[in-house]
Amino acid sequence: MxxxxxxxxxxxxxxxxxxxxxxxxxxxxxxxxxxxxxxxxxxxxxxxxxxxxxxxxxxxxxxxxxxxxxxxxxxxxxxxxxxxxxxxxxxxxxxxxxxxxxxxxxxxxxxxxxxxxxxxxxxxxxxxxxxxxxxxxxxxxxxxxxxxxxxxxxxxxxxxxxxxxxxxxxxxxxxxxxxxxxxxxxxxxxxxxxxxxxxxxxxxxxxxxxxxxxxxxxxxxxxxxxxxxxxxxxxxxxxxxxxxxxxxxxxxxxxxxxxxxxxxxxxxxxxxxxxxxxxxxDLAAIRDDMPEMPADRLRRYTADYGLPEADARQLVADKALSDFYDAVIAVYPAYKPVASLILVELLRRLNDAGSTVGELRFAPADLAALVRLSETGEISKNAAKEILRTLFEAGGHPDEIAEANGYLMNNDTAAVEAAAAEILAANPKAVAEYRGGSQKVFGFLMGQMCKKLGKSANPQIIRQCLAEALERPEA
Ligand SMILES: [Zn+2]
Incomplete structure (x- = not known):
């Protein structure tokens, strides 16, 4: 210039x-x-x-x-x-x-x-x-x-x-x-x-x-x-x-x-x-009545909640979105998972639909319930995304949507352990290979387990039970 x-x-x-x-x-x-x-x-x-x-x-x-x-x-x-x-x-x-x-x-x-x-x-x-x-x-x-x-x-x-x-x-x-x-x-x-x-x-x-x-x-x-x-x-x-x-x-x-x-x-x-x-x-009363300002909210998100600075800034820059976030964590304080679900999944859907937080068909408490289901391992990450889609399109309650669609995972460790014992007994060759140092048969055995237990089983629990069974010395 x-x-x-x-x-x-x-x-x-x-x-x-x-x-x-x-x-x-x-x-x-x-x-x-x-x-x-x-x-x-x-x-x-x-x-x-x-x-x-x-x-x-x-x-x-x-x-x-x-x-x-x-x-x-x-x-x-x-x-x-x-x-x-x-x-x-x-x-x-x-x-x-x-x-x-x-x-x-x-x-x-x-x-x-x-x-x-x-x-x-x-x-x-x-x-x-x-x-x-x-x-x-x-x-x-x-x-x-x-x-x-x-x-x-x-x-x-x-x-x-x-x-x-x-x-x-x-x-x-x-x-x-x-x-x-x-x-x-x-x-x-x-x-x-x-x-x-x-x-x-x-x-x-x-x-x-x-x-x-x-x-x-x-x-x-x-x-x-x-x-x-x-x-x-x-x-x-x-x-x-x-x-x-x-x-x-x-x-x-x-x-x-x-x-x-x-x-x-x-x-x-x-x-x-x-x-x-x-x-x-008069002035003191008005000062006391001042709501939280953007800089203070940014500090709360980064210093108290440990959100990455960029995520915190993105939330604070949109007051309605940030208010929604605060309302969700007031019910279920999983600071990072809630932020990530809002900033990635929810924001993408809002942008695609050209709508705003004010027009959502569900309440902050519903999103809190969804994150709780996901964080406690009752549903998978993919199921969480699917439930959010349903909430976004039609509203409803995450627990009911999870139940109705068979998203709730079987967290019964005893059943998974029993299945692991069966799979190991049925595949002695693969077990011997694994114990001989071949890691790649683990994937095959995982596949057998998933097939047996169906999609409602929690993959994390399956992985853990299978690994433990394989590490256990032969009876
Ligand atoms: Zn007038």
Missing amino acids: KYETVIGLEIHAEMLTHSKVFCGCTAEFGGEENTRVCPRCSGLPGTLPVLNQGAVRLAVKAGLALGCEIHPYSAFDRKNYFYPDLPKAYQITQFAHPICTDGAVDIGEKTVRINRIHIEEDAGKLVHDDYENVSLADYNRCGVPLIEIVTEPDLRSAEEARALVEEIALRLKYAGVCDARMEQGSLRCDVNISIRQPGETKFGTRTEIKNLNSLKSIVRAIEYEYTRQADLLDAGRPVIQQTLHFNENHGTTKPLRSKEEAHDYRYFPEPDIPPILLSDA
Whole structure:
């Protein structure tokens, strides 16, 4: 790369509260258009906002998850702009006094500084495609609580930007702040990007790409915008500071509007909402309520359970899968066998079927029962895979499936010992060869044993009994 890329992100995350941030309407995704609105979130005159305290707690958790300083005093401001998805013509946000500042998130060896996290309300949604020359407004999303996470311009490549969004999304999921479903818009990313000569310390003129809603789009938009800006500089032309829209179909950016400065928004303190005051006791209570974070879970899996680092990372990276693993080992704590069954067999089936852990037809306790059957030697490894297939396709209980399909192995050692004695008596020549030092007849005798005992016998026990019988001095 000829130029150095300088990237900062603004990540909008919808918080998982039941109701909206300033009224009692549901904050759930979806719903028929304009059915989840009330006079307050549709901006009718004379209504007053009431702050949802659940949103405050979640914003503090986001701050803790991203290593921020949490401020005992924060306050709301009005950001004024006229746009059809914003019926009040102003957005309530935090400008001068955000709730969290000065965080840090590591991606690999690199630390990315978090400038601030503030609380704000989401806007509605405009639908442009249903009728020609007509845009429709859906206000269901108006007033859904958001946090905006603003990073310092510490990122230097599209890959770093992707890694940071993944890491932040994972931490927000663990903290219970946001479900981070980018395809539903519950996590969206604006990218600020400029380029400069390597070694230069001054920033170049930046552009802002709005509302990217997948990791792939973030990478593609950054790569496209780098090339566009580099071509301009190579041709001796300036980069113009502006806000851009990324077109997913064409993979290109196009200007939305010239970039506003803060003073364009005429920010002023929101007069209808008192400031947020957090006491030490409030903060301590929220801190105590923080769920286990990915780094702690990784440590538990590797240090306490002895899982290989790669397996532990794979589990932790998928919170739903990792929660499922925890639920299984809570019933039957065979840490490694459970991890291996989930990461190999179960994950393969989920990927093939294109489904998720949430859609499984069986409970964690069923998988625990299956691993127990396998670990105690009641079923073979192959039978375990077959039972998992049945569970996956139709559900059921492993014990019943094993019973019904004849997977339960005969662990009656006495019967196997009797069979060994019979086989040895019937094959004196092979026995003499084995005792004379020929190991290869062992396989032949094993075969005879298996034939006699059928597939329900445990091969490990057969092998052991046969070896013992052969080692025993002749009567
Ligand atoms: Zn409402």
